[in-house]
Amino acid sequence: MLVLGIESSCDETGIALYHSEKGLLAEALYSQVDLHADYGGVVPELASRDHIRKTLPLIEQVLDEAGYKRQDLDAVAYTNGPGLIGALMVGAMIGRSLAYALGIPAVGVHHMEGHLLAPMLEENPPKFPFVALLVSGGHTQLVRVDAIGEYRLLGESVDDAAGEAFDKAAKMLKLGYPGGPQIAQWAERGDKDRFDFPRPMVKHPGLNFSFSGLKTFTLTTVGKHKNDQGLVDNQTRADIACAFQEAVVDTLVIKCRRALKQEGLQRLVIAGGVSANVRLREQLHQGLKKVRGQVFYARPEFCTDNGAMIAYAGCQRLLAGQEEPLAIKPRPRWPMSELAAL
Numbered sequence: 519m520l521v522l523g524i525e526s527s528c529d530e531t532g533i534a535l536y537h538s539e540k541g542l543l544a545e546a547l548y549s550q551v552d553l554h555a556d557y558g559g560v561v562p563e564l565a566s567r568d569h570i571r572k573t574l575p576l577i578e579q580v581l582d583e584a585g586y587k588r589q590d591l592d593a594v595a596y597t598n599g600p601g602l603i604g605a606l607m608v609g610a611m612i613g614r615s616l617a618y619a620l621g622i623p624a625v626g627v628h629h630m631e632g633h634l635l636a637p638m639l640e641e642n643p644p645k646f647p648f649v650a651l652l653v654s655g656g657h658t659q660l661v662r663v664d665a666i667g668e669y670r671l672l673g674e675s676v677d678d679a680a681g682e683a684f685d686k687a688a689k690m691l692k693l694g695y696p697g698g699p700q701i702a703q704w705a706e707r708g709d710k711d712r713f714d715f716p717r718p719m720v721k722h723p724g725l726n727f728s729f730s731g732l733k734t735f736t737l738t739t740v741g742k743h744k745n746d747q748g749l750v751d752n753q754t755r756a757d758i759a760c761a762f763q764e765a766v767v768d769t770l771v772i773k774c775r776r777a778l779k780q781e782g783l784q785r786l787v788i789a790g791g792v793s794a795n796v797r798l799r800e801q802l803h804q805g806l807k808k809v810r811g812q813v814f815y816a817r818p819e820f821c822t823d824n825g826a827m828i829a830y831a832g833c834q835r836l837l838a839g840q841e842e843p844l845a846i847k848p849r850p851r852w853p854m855s856e857l858a859a860l
Contacts, residue, residue, distance in 0.1 A: 519837060521591045522545070522577065522616075523829025526569045526609030527601025527629045528655075529553075529560045532825030533576040535584045542639055544584035545826045547819070548572045559685065566604035573612050580825075585733045591622055593841075595832020598626025599849030600656070606848035614846050622854075623841035625832045627856055630657055632827035634790040635666065636816035639830055644785050644814040649777045651770065653789030655696075657683035658727050658770075660777045663791045666834055667859035672777050673725025680766055683729035687736045687762050691755045694838050701759045702795055708753075708760025713739060715765035725771065725780070729766070736762055767798045771805045784811045794821035804813050834860060 520543075534545035548658070554560050558669055581587060596613030599606055600853035605829035610626065634650050647664045658675040678686070681698060686698030692705055700751050708718060715735055720729045736758065743754045750758075774786055792798065793815050802813045820826055839860040 519833060520586065520590060520702055521829050521833040522580075522591050522594045522613075523627075523825040523827075523832055523835060524577075524594070524596040524609045524613045525629075525632070525823050525825045525828045526571065526573065526605050527597045527599070527679055528605055528823060529565050530823040531569050531572040532823055532828065533573070533580045534829040535580050535586065535849045536826065536829035538553070538833055538837060542826055542829070543586075544580045545824065546576045546580050546583075547824055549575060551696060552699060558689055558695050560602070562602045564602055565602060566608055569605055569608040573608060573720050584592075588616070588620060591620060593617070593622050593832070594624045595627050595828050595836070596624065596634065597629050597828055598847075599629060599852040601629055601850060603848060603850045606850065607846070610846045610848050614844070616840065618844065621768065623764035623836060625835050625840055626842050627828045627832045627835070628852060628854060629791075629823075630659075630854055631666075632831045632858060634661070634663065634787065635831045635834070636789050636820045636824075636827040637787050637814045639820060639826055640816060642814070644787050644812075647783060648785035648787050648814070649774070649781055649783055650787040650789060651774055651793070652790050653770065653788065653792040654679050655679060655685065656788065660725050660773060660791045661854070662781055662783075665859060667857045669854050671855065672780070673727065673773065675727040675729060677728050677730040678733060680727070680729060680770065681790070683733050683766065684792065687759070690737055690740050691750065692756060693755070695761070697825075698795065701763055702797065704756045704759035705763045705797070708756035708758070710760045710764050712757040713761035717765055717769045717772065720769055723779050725773055729768065732762070732765055767795070767801050770798060771801045774802065775805055775809065775811075778809065778811055779805075784809070785810055785814065787814045789816060789821070791822045794818045
């Protein structure tokens with residue numbers, strides 16, 4: 519089965535072509551980072567308009583690269599939620615309309631299921647069951663995964679997601695947008711022993727997260743180190759960035775180890791934009807060695823939003839006989855617990 523995947527949930531337009539037997543054939547991604555950088559975050563209306571401009575040209579680009587035409591497609595998969603409603607509408611309308619015009623099935627894919635299954639595109643994919651850490655700008659969740667669609671939420675953030683906290687900390691330090699890569703870059707030059715940031719909720723039972731207090735602690739620390747001009751010197755900015763990153767990473771690692779122990783499992787999948795963080799990967803590998811655990815993740819370009827994960831996840835559901843009716847109903851909020859098991 520040849521499936522076209524369309525991702526348009528936020529500020530990246532991702533298109534991919536996946537074959538059920540041959541694997542990933544081609545993919546392309548357009549990032550809107552430069553478009554939103556001046557605003558310090560995603561402007562929904564601008565994101566929607568840019569998806570309109572980029573989606574069809576990227577579809578043609580991917581088809582040409584793989585040597586196929588639209589008429590060769592067997593199905594279309596598009597992100598149906600969660601995400602920005604306007605951005606979701608663009609991908610859903612284009613995907614569903616294209617499928618209708620070609621007389622082929624279409625399926626709406628859950629964005630976080632796409633992230634969760636992205637490591638399946640690698641040469642050494644994880645086997646079920648496993649614990650998944652879904653960590654991005656909008657989500658921080660620990661999920662037990664027994665099969666595609668068989669998900670049990672173990673814990674989640676009760677306030678800010680980890681990626682959102684990175685963005686806000688970077689804004690406090692005036693490091694630019696997006697915050698995650700900026701914090702990581704500045705942290706490399708920082709002294710991790712200068713500041714002692716809290717590890718939120720690690721002494722509490724359970725597997726929930728909270729990063730709002732860490733955000734407040736960062737704001738207070740920045741305020742204490744401003745000079746007469748209201749600025750923070752570069753070394754202090756690097757030291758704060760390093761301390762902040764260490765606190766987030768340590769918190770995630772502690773909770774992941776706790777989740778694996780609770781579920782009696784040894785395989786951990788990390789997915790979502792923050793999973794590209796090098797320090798997080800290093801610490802997870804070190805932390806899980808002690809319990810003989812394994813960590814699986816997607817290649818860096820498939821950690822952020824992309825069409826390949828949507829094409830793969832959609833293909834699995836299409837092969838199981840799932841498809842969408844003609845009605846287009848994007849879901850900006852969509853619990854994974856509502857997904858059907860395959």
